[in-house]
Amino acid sequence: MKTPNISKQDILNAFQYRHATKEFDETRKLTEDDINFILKTANLSPSSFGFEPWHFVVVQDKELRELLKPVAWGASLKLDTASHFILGLSMKAPMTNWNSEYIMHMMKNVKQFPKDVIQMYSKFYREFQESDFNLDTDKKLFDWASKQTYIALANMMTSAALVGIDSCPIEGFHQEKTEALLKEKFGVDTDKYGLSYMVAFGYRKAEPPHVKTRRNLDDIVTWQ
Ligand SMILES: Cc1cc2nc3c(=O)[nH]c(=O)nc-3n(C[C@H](O)[C@H](O)[C@H](O)COP(=O)(O)O)c2cc1C
Numbered sequence: 001m002k003t004p005n006i007s008k009q010d011i012l013n014a015f016q017y018r019h020a021t022k023e024f025d026e027t028r029k030l031t032e033d034d035i036n037f038i039l040k041t042a043n044l045s046p047s048s049f050g051f052e053p054w055h056f057v058v059v060q061d062k063e064l065r066e067l068l069k070p071v072a073w074g075a076s077l078k079l080d081t082a083s084h085f086i087l088g089l090s091m092k093a094p095m096t097n098w099n100s101e102y103i104m105h106m107m108k109n110v111k112q113f114p115k116d117v118i119q120m121y122s123k124f125y126r127e128f129q130e131s132d133f134n135l136d137t138d139k140k141l142f143d144w145a146s147k148q149t150y151i152a153l154a155n156m157m158t159s160a161a162l163v164g165i166d167s168c169p170i171e172g173f174h175q176e177k178t179e180a181l182l183k184e185k186f187g188v189d190t191d192k193y194g195l196s197y198m199v200a201f202g203y204r205k206a207e208p209p210h211v212k213t214r215r216n217l218d219d220i221v222t223w224q
Pocket of ligand 1 (some may be wrong): 003018019020022023073074075168170171172173197212
């Protein structure tokens with residue numbers, strides 16, 4: 001495996017360049033290679049115990065995008081203009097519980113653990129859920145999965161920025177109404193998945209209206 005050698009300045013430039021793009025240039029589209037690259041960075045993202053508790057729905061159908069508008073106030077201009085529009089779904093309790101079929105599938109078929117490792121891993125995972133992190137409600141389990149799906153979000157947006165692609169993360173939606181819509185019209189099994197966020201990709205229509213502002217590094221870091 002080749003050791004990465006991107007300069008720190010190039011990476012910081014990409015972080016400065018990325019901004020929450022409110023409106024995209026409709027005439028410019030990502031290539032298939034571009035969107036696959038972005039999705040691969042989600043795929044390669046870290047997750048707790050490596051269980052990848054996420055799923056991504058790429059919504060390219062105009063009619064489906066239209067359906068999202070009434071429930072997603074934070075997405076309106078993006079739904080019309082983004083080249084690619086993704087729903088970030090996170091797994092719910094029936095998928096992520098320590099003794100679920102999905103977790104067994106991950107250990108057995110994806111990670112290809114031998115039987116004794118599966119037993120040991122299951123024990124740790126159960127203890128983690130039941131005592132370390134107290135994931136004792138469906139809501140807690142979903143929020144925990146969501147935290148991980150947000151890591152994939154950050155990675156997708158940063159990778160996009162590194163190759164000059166714009167993005168906008170979106171939480172401006174009514175969760176219950178949107179999930180009802182996803183169940184009815186998008187074929188999402190909402191017993192198994194909930195919606196964590198939406199994210200739009202494309203190319204900016206105009207330069208950002210504001211200079212990027214952030215607190216001083218000293219205000220957010222304590223050295224001890
Ligand atoms: C989790 C999350 C949810 C967000 N939701 C929305 C949204 O619904 N609509 C929107 O236009 N921007 C949304 N934003 C963008 C933020 O407003 C933006 O990232 C922030 O103001 C900082 O600006 P910058 O990203 O351009 O540096 C969201 C950002 C994050 C991280």
